[in-house]
Amino acid sequence: MSKIIIGRFIPGDSVIHKMDSRGKLIFTFIFIFIIFLANNWQSYLVLVLACLLAIVATKINLRFFWDGIKPLLGLIFFTSFLQLFFTSGGEIYWKWGILSVSSYGVINSIYIFLRFTLIILMSTVMTLTTAPLAIADAMEWMLKPLKYLHVPVAEIALIMSIALRFVPTLFDQTIKIMNAQRSRGADFNDGGLIKRIKAVVPLLVPLFINSLEVAIDLSTAMEARGYRGSEGRSKYRVLEWSKYDLINLGYFVLLLILLLSFRSK
Amino acid sequence: MKKFFFKLSLQELIFLALVIAIKIILGRFSFGPTYVKVGLGFIGSVALGYFFGPVWGAVGGGISDLVSSALFGNEGGFFIGFTLTAMLAPMIYGAFFYRKPIKIWRIVAASLLVTIFVNILLNTIWLHFIYKMSFTAALTARLLKEIIVPWIQMIIIFFVLNGLQRVNERKEKLEKSRM
DSSP states (O other): OOOOOSOOOOOOOSHHHHSOHHHHHHHHHHHHHHGGGOOSHHHHHHHHHHHHHHHHHTTOOHHHHHHHHGGGHHHHHHHHHHHHHHOOOSOEEEEETTEEEEHHHHHHHHHHHHHHHHHHHHHHHHHHHSOHHHHHHHHHHHHGGGGGGTOOHHHHHHHHHHHHHHHHHHHHHHHHHHHHHHHTTOOSSOSOHHHHHHHHHHHHHHHHHHHHHHHHHHHHHHHHTTOOOSTTOOOSSOOOOOTHHHHHHHHHHHHHHHHHHHSOO | OTTTSOOOOHHHHHHHHHHHHHHHHHHTOEESOGGGOEESHHHHHHHHHHHHHHHHHHHHHHHHHHHHHHHHOOTTOSOHHHHHHHHHHHHHHHHHHTTSOOOHHHHHHHHHHIIIIIIIIIHHHHHHHHHOOOHHHHHHHHHHHHHHHHHHHHHHHHHHHHHHHHHHHHHHHHHHHHO
């Protein structure tokens, strides 16, 4: 089992760091749909430039972006490669059975490669420049309309912040339990499939029992400090819009106008 | 809708949060030889469904997707569709496992349903939708893996559920003693 790093946030003082997490989250959400507008090489060029601009504006070492894309590279190449064979139309360069490589296929697989990379890079910009807690707050804010459907949004926000807080703690605990079981001869990386599957249980049961105990302790502590449900409480951590969010909005509008004017009708 | 979300006690809400945290951690682990890597995230989905039932299990699945994207970024971009699929799996597991005895047919049916509807159908539709991939190409890319992996998952679910049953007995005992 491999090492994992908790969180990818890299502190900094760039313009993008200073933007409100809600604005950035909305932008990354909408970006997937803005990409739909691109349908020729000029509009894709606009998107690539826009993406590069955002990356440069973060003032973060490019290595981190590369790290974000690296684990998905195989998948990206594999899917664009498949696309190459499954699109027909245009001039045919090579044919074997049902598989064929056509000019449409080549163009399409390049577009898909670009879409993949652009979407991943934009979300990487978001996660690298925003603290996880701020992202969670932004998500909470975006869930708010669900209140009208009687979805327990306040409870969901509480669950979210506790889960976020306990991922690192429980991760440390997982490693500890693994080491403890290892010291008594458990083997997580060896043996046949069934043996490995069985090795997961001695890891999971203590982990769940531990969490059960944490849940009891924490709920007692919260009730002792006067928690009586999520309604009627004030907020200490508040998100605030600033002038930097106008830059975000302006950037979005400019991108939209450019895309609309460059895309083929 | 209000009836739909039956109320959870604070203790259960926190336990739900912790199971979500466990799901996120397990999701970062995978095991098996390189050609059929089995991620362990589905164990978290099974636990969510088993402990909290379809409704809160689905809420937990959605939150786990949100929180893990906040922490690690979402592979494939922030997209609401993947949150929906993350909700659906614990929902199906919850419908089959919540407050029910562990039976082989339940495990087989639940994991086949999850594989077919969530992993093969929905996730392929999302890929088709956001990357404009041809549906057949997206399907072919996933099919190979999804034919092998569910059978391994079923065996894991069987052992995991037996383990979780012990946790559940403990949970009920603790809740009774607290009353």
